[in-house]
Amino acid sequence: MAEEKQGAYVEDEFRRDTRYIPTRITADGQPDGFAAEAGRYRLVVSRACPWANRTVISRRLLGLEGAISMGICGPIHDADSWTFDLDPGGVDPVLGIPRLKDAYEARPDGYKPGVTVPAIVDTTTGQVVTNDFRQITEDFATQWTAFHREGAPDLYPEALRAEIDEVQQLVYDDVNNGVYRCGFAGKQDSYDRAYDRLFGRLDWLSERLSTRRYLVGDTITEADIRLFTTLARFDAVYHGHFKCNRSKLTEMPVLWAYARDLFQTPGFGDTTDFDQIKAHYYGTHLDINPTGVIPKGPDNSSWLTPHGREELGGRPFGDGTPPGPPPEAERVPEL
Missing domain, CATH: 1.20.1050.10 (Glutathione S-transferase Yfyf (Class Pi); Chain A, domain 2)
Incomplete structure (x- = not known):
């Protein structure tokens, strides 16, 4: 399910599906082969989503705008995917796709739990690298330090x-x-x-x-x-x-x-x-x-x-x- 309701009911209690893509983008590219690199990745968000809003705030506080571009989906989506209906022609100008689902489906592992934001897409392959919102912001703070602005705060002090x-x-x-x-x-x-x-x-x-x-x-x-x-x-x-x-x-x-x-x-x-x-x-x-x-x-x-x-x-x-x-x-x- 694309929306934030992604999850299941256990004894009529909503349980969020937390099966996020475990791949990380790190300073040296270990262990998954994705290294922090200016211009390579695109952060896809929706202004409406609180989980995505966290990544937008972190990116801005740390001054990562010049290193990580950002695509913004519209606030309304269908049952399948967040969509780029805010962009001219309904297509993301960098990724060249109308639906975030396209970047998920480009992954070779057949990821199934759902199309969620935030998601970081590798622009060289068009594939989602990670959608783990908790790990994304921690890595912004600790793995992308080479690209932080001068005067960036330490959001995750050791x-x-x-x-x-x-x-x-x-x-x-x-x-x-x-x-x-x-x-x-x-x-x-x-x-x-x-x-x-x-x-x-x-x-x-x-x-x-x-x-x-x-x-x-x-x-x-x-x-x-x-x-x-x-x-x-x-x-x-x-x-x-x-x-x-x-x-x-x-x-x-x-x-x-x-x-x-x-x-x-x-x-x-x-x-x-x-x-x-x-x-x-x-x-x-x-x-x-x-x-x-x-x-x-x-x-x-x-x-x-x-x-x-x-x-x-x-x-x-x-x-x-x-x-x-x-x-x-x-x-x-x-x-």
Whole structure:
């Protein structure tokens, strides 16, 4: 299945299919023969997808735009594939294909689990190299260092990796994937369990972030990127569409301030497209929203209001600097 619902039901509980392509792109090309090389690979994403949005943020913060090109699929797709309907003629200008499925099918191993974004395609062969969203961003931070911009932050500092891994696993289980377990629950009991886990973890995160600006250490790390993409979609889609309705993000003061702090940091808000986010969830998940009607709200201008998180200290980019403006072709609509 192409959409983010890719998975199965076990006792009416949604279980995400995590059989991702294990191939990695590394600095020296080991162990799979794919070396980090400027101009060779194309990152394919959708602005709507939170898993893909992570890779867009990481690529921008690290300044990898010049080394890794980016193809952007539209927010609505069919049951088979994400498509390049935002491009002239509906064809990706670099890969020359109308459907991301074509790059998956070019693989010699007959990969079956589904056509997902993000995906990194080797432009020399037209084949998807990897779609493992968790590994992609870690490798951006650690394997592509030769191509990082001057002043790029360390998003996965070695001294903090154990804590980052621990925190982001909790976030993944209960929040990133937890909203989907709520939205796609097959029975009341499954929904209730997912709902309680989700808001229990959000309460835990609120407490953790009440005295610290970022999740781990005093700078932005991989953990913050992974939490942000779910928070950015919370009021727009998860609160109503996925029935995550104990509280809106705007009603959780610590998390709302934290999310605004990140949104107003270069690399976060300027990679977030609320219109495409809503179009995807409400227009693709027709089993949940049969009419396909896309709500006009909420009013997103409040994302730009002061957050006051500077009082907690911390340095967003550590010893580094903010990225410059995004390339013209990659800009999202301003609020």
